Amino acid sequence: MRVPTLQTSRVQLDAISARQAEQARLQSRIASGLRVQTPGDDPAAAAQAELARSRLAHLAQDQRATQLATSVLATADGALAQGVDLLQSAREAIVAAGNGAYNPVDKQALALTLRNTRAQLLQIANASDGAGGYVFGGQGTSTAPFSGDASPAYGAAAGAQRIGEAGRYDASVDGQQVFMNLPQGNGVFTTASTPGNTGGGWIDAGSVTDAAALTGHGYTITLGGTTAAPTYTVTDTTLNAAVASNVPFTAGAPIDIDGQRVQIAGTPATGDSFTLAPAGRQSIFATLDDAIALLEGSPTAAAYNEGLERVHTGLDRALDGMTLARTRVGEAQRGVETSASANDQEKLDVTTRRSGLQDQDLAQAISDLQTSQASSQAALQTYVSTSRKSLFDLLG
Template sequence: MRVPTFQTNRVQLDAIGTRQAQQAKLQSQIASGLRVQSPGDDPAAAAQAELARSRLAHLQQDQRATQLSTSLLGTADGALSHGVDLLQSAREAIVAAGDGSYNPVDRQALAQTLRATRDQLLQVANSGDGAGGYVFGAQGSTTPPFSGTGSPAFGPAAGEQHIGEQAGYAASVDGRAVFLDVPQGNGVFVTGAAATNTGGGWIDAGSVADATQLTGHAYSISFGGTAAAPTYTVTDTTSGTALASNQPFTAGAAIDIDGQRVRVAGTPATGDSFTIGPAGRQSIFATLDQTIALLEGSPTPAAYNEGLERVHTSLDRALDGLTLARTHVGEQMRAVQGHADGNDQESLAVTTRRSGLQDLDLAQAISELQTSQASGQAALQVYSATARKSLFDYMG
């Protein structure tokens, strides 16, 4: 015969309390959806889940950087596209200026069109990025990067701003490289006529015939002979060496000089000369200014043709530069999008891993809760039945 004692009551109460604590924990887990609510629940899983949470926070921050970079680069692409359109319009005006039927008034009208184009291009160069900065602000600027109207000066430090993980995402474009640092002439060398020339000859912008022969020297082509039988002499003015002497001259024929090919058209006079030298750098604005000055001036036909050839070639280099800059921006946007896609994939993987470490199997938890509640209820009924009996209940 079983007679309850203090010890047996204590054991039963402890068991009931344990089941109630288990039920409370299961109910809390079900409410939160988390199996690991504190490090004490599963120290190893809690530590790994915290590492996953930290990585997710880092990925979210980096994802914000990719979104900002994509937005800024998209603005830059739009600005460069507008710049290309403006330069293409200027190029068409220069081609039209070569029409022999154009009179000074027509040229003045073209000059006004080019002046408006230049002003619009300066606005493009100072485009805002929508975040308080400037698209072509290089290393950053709180004021428009291009200042002045005559010969715009570039204020910021050259280069690009980068943001994000390991500073991998571009947040600006180097305006100096795009608008100011443009190769002159054909990009390799430039040609020109001496200021003292009196004849009707002019030299084209030239081209590279054999890049392996280029020396980077300066040259001159001087003319002699007679009007009926003109000749030319080529001199390497850097080394002081005559490369060709008194060669018969044919207008428009190719003259090859150490891998460079030029043509002199018209009728140069005896004593006239032309120069060839390494190409330097010139801003897009300077090229447009030269074009405007040429159209508004009163040059000789030879000087006008030569000037148009020179600015036309320089403008082509500027167009190439803007197109290349746009391609570079497009490649950067592609790279940033690749990083963003990678971040999305990693975020999904880390989230899945974190979920596996700390999330609750809801069906299993509900089943355990129901089992615990049933056994707890049974234990309460047993305790209730035995706790009421004493030794006197069995005496009689």
């Protein structure tokens, strides 16, 4: 007859079950590598780990944005580099066109060069970004941003696409700013001969000598006096008031008007006039069209010199604008690279923090499992030994 009580057996069985349950938990943690498999394992750690997981998802999305922005900006930089080279070539052609030894055939050849340059610039303006969009597509467009060969028009919304977390990265370039919205003349004001002038005088593009004195008004310079003693009068056409009257005139000498300086060269006739006006905006395509028309036409020597001066200045402004655009793209690239590097570091930090919250120390878990198995084996042996005891063993 056996003597172990029901209570003793139950206590021993409960202890064995607890050790087996602990072994199962340890084996599951070792198999998954996770210490926190359910929120109940460690509520605080589980909550923090979920926040870390959410942050990692955001970082992964931002990483994809940096990769796209890097690709698009690299394409934009290459396109702008080609554009700068083309404008440099066009500028050299205009400088060459000022050679007095060039005949009409030479000028036609230069005009053909400018036509090819214009066509290549239009192709660059409609360059694909390799991701289904356009490099100079502004805020986004499903079709080529520039349409029409004769007078290209910009069909996309001005600005640039922004992607990534909080829209930190540029994913396009404002084509309107690069190709269409370029300042005329010297960037502040424009000059021109009045139609109907009878002399051989022409006016240069001018320059700004005192920005604080600029008024933004229009002006007219009218030649007077006599052939032997020419003079000029300056009128503010905005206020319809004389600024200077009967000032002695010398061809090629500077004329200063409210912070603006111009020179009238050649042999203007009495009664000829020249104008100054605030600079407007013009596309690079229109500037090249002006240059081509000048080289293919038959203007007077004065009109030719003045036209070359105007086109040369316009190309300089376009070249400055495109160079500045390339600089901005370079800055954007550097910003993306810096953000990508920071994202990589944050991803490593967040991953490390999440691992510390969730991951199981395998060496410790294996040690705990071995200890639990030894304890469980001892408990089983004790139970077996106790369960075999009988009344005769106790009486003996």
